[in-house]
Structures are given as C-alpha cells and as structure tokens.
Amino acid sequence: MKDINDPVKVQKEILKKVYLFSLLPIISSLLAGEFKVLFGFIFGLVIATLLLRLKYNNIVRALSMQEESAEKFIRNRYFLEYALYFFVLFTAARNDNLNFLAATVGLFMIKFVVLLWTVADLVKDSFQNKLDQYK
Amino acid sequence: MVQFSPEVIDTIIRAAALLGAGFAMIAGIGPGVGQGYAAGKAVESVARDPEARGNIITTMLLGQAVAESTGIYSLVIAIVLIFTI
Numbered sequence: 001m002k003d004i005n006d007p008v009k010v011q012k013e014i015l016k017k018v019y020l021f022s023l024l025p026i027i028s029s030l031l032a033g034e035f036k037v038l039f040g041f042i043f044g045l046v047i048a049t050l051l052l053r054l055k056y057n058n059i060v061r062a063l064s065m066q067e068e069s070a071e072k073f074i075r076n077r078y079f080l081e082y083a084l085y086f087f088v089l090f091t092a093a094r095n096d097n098l099n100f101l102a103a104t105v106g107l108f109m110i111k112f113v114v115l116l117w118t119v120a121d122l123v124k125d126s127f128q129n130k131l132d133q134y135k
Numbered sequence: 136m137v138q139f140s141p142e143v144i145d146t147i148i149r150a151a152a153l154l155g156a157g158f159a160m161i162a163g164i165g166p167g168v169g170q171g172y173a174a175g176k177a178v179e180s181v182a183r184d185p186e187a188r189g190n191i192i193t194t195m196l197l198g199q200a201v202a203e204s205t206g207i208y209s210l211v212i213a214i215v216l217i218f219t220i
Contacts, residue, residue, distance in 0.1 A: 005189035007196060014197075052200060059195050062174050063181050063188065070178045075171035078203065082163055085207055086214075093218045100218075104211050111204045114197055 011056060015049060018113045025105070040092055040099035044106020047088045051081060052110055152220035159216065162209035166202050173198060 003009050022045055029038040058077045062070040085107065092103035139147075177195050181188050 004193050007189055007192040010193045011196070052196075055199060056192075056196055059174070059177075059192055059199070063178055063192065065178065067175045067178045071171040071175035074174035074199075075167050078167040078170050078206075081203070082167070082206060082210070085210055089210060089214050093214050100214075107207065108204065111201050114201055 007056065011052065014110065014113060014117075015052075017117065018045070018049075018109050021113055022106075022109055025102075029102075034099075036097060036099040037102040039097055040102030041106040043092065043098055044088070044103035045109055046106075047084075048107045048110050051084065054081065149220060152216045156213040156216040159209045159213040163206040166206040169202055170199050173202075 022041070025041055026038060029035075029041065058074065062074050065073060088107065089100070089103065092098045092100045173195060177191050180191055
C-alpha cells in the first residue's frame with residue numbers, strides 16, 4: 001500500500017486492482033458466451049463497489065461521534081448493509097438472467113483482492129528482509 | 136417400524152433445510168458486534184492521536200470489509216438452503 005494515510009487514494013487503488021482482477025472472469029465468460037454468469041458477476045461487483053463507498057462514508061461519520069454512539073451507529077449500519085446483501089443475493093437467486101454463484105463471487109471480489117494484496121505484501125517484505133540479510 | 140410416505144420425507148427435508156438456514160443466520164450477528172466494537176476503539180484512538188485519523192480510517196475500512204465476509208458466507212449458505220432444497 002503506497003499511501004495508507006489517505007483513505008480515498010487507498011480506496012481508488014483497491015478498486016483499480018479489483019477491476020483489473022475482474023477482467024479475467026468477465027472476458028472468459030464473454031468468450032464462453034455465458035451471459036448469465038457475466039451479468040451476475042457485474043451485478044455483484046457493482047453492488048460491492050457501492051457498498052465499499054457506503055462503508056467509507058459511515059466510518060467517516062462515525063469518527064465524529066462519541067465512542068458509544070459510534071459503536072451503536074456502526075452496528076446498526078452493518079445490519080442495514082446485511083439486509084442489502086440479502087436483497088442482492090435474493091434477487092440473484094430468483095432472477096433467471098443472473099447466475100447466483102457469479103453474483104456471490106462478484107460481491108466477494110473486493111475482499112479477495114484485499115486479502116491477496118496483504119498476503120503479497122507480507123511475502124514481498126519477508127523476501128526483502130532475507131535479501132537484506134544476505135547483503 | 137414406521138414407514139413414511141415420500142411426501143412426508145420431502146416435508147421433513149424441507150423443514151430441516153429451513154431450520155438450517157435459520158441457524159446459519161446466527162453467524163451474521165458476530166461481525167456486527169465486532170465492527171461496532173472496532174468503531175468505538177477507533178473513535179478512542181482518533182481522540183488520542185488526531186493526526187493518525189487517515190491511517191485509522193484506512194485500517195478500519197479494510198478490516199471491516201474483510202470482517203463482514205463471514206456474515207455474507209452464512210447468508211449465501213442460508214439462501215442456497217432456502218432456494219435449492
């Protein structure tokens with residue numbers, strides 16, 4: 001992560017990586033002619049992006065509150081987001097034009113990328129440390 | 136030995152799936168409580184060191200984004216149990 005002190009930049013960096021990773025399933029489903037998978041994946045990805053933005057706004061709002069009210073606020077917002085996730089998955093499950101599994105993967109793309117990124121940073125750091133030791 | 140008709144067995148399976156979906160939804164409570172606790176601690180940290188605000192927001196955003204995965208896993212399992220069985 002380049003600039004951890006600027007959350008907006010980090011968000012943009014994450015989204016850039018997410019879209020880059022998403023090109024693979026999008027192109028492969030396009031080539032295979034699986035349009036249900038494509039629509040499901042894009043549906044999940046768009047909702048995940050919007051929910052990340054919503055989460056950022058909620059966190060910024062919570063940090064201007066008292067400790068207890070921030071705790072309550074974030075908890076309540078989590079349950080609202082959870083309800084949104086339910087409606088998205090429910091829609092994907094009921095709609096014949098959307099693939100449920102693809103929508104789920106689209107929803108999880110941001111989480112996968114954040115985890116992959118962290119693991120890659122850890123591996124890079126440990127590799128760099130070993131290189132420095134040999135020098 | 137008691138013999139059940141196929142309709143009764145289907146009903147039992149359906150009821151068990153719905154019960155399982157309900158139990159799976161319990162997992163959705165944990166991340167909410169955890170995220171609320173983290174938010175409280177973040178407010179405390181910002182009050183102690185206002186210059187670290189950006190750093191705290193980034194860490195919290197990434198942490199919360201990953202933390203709610205377990206809740207969504209349970210939601211997916213519940214929906215699969217409801218709609219496929």
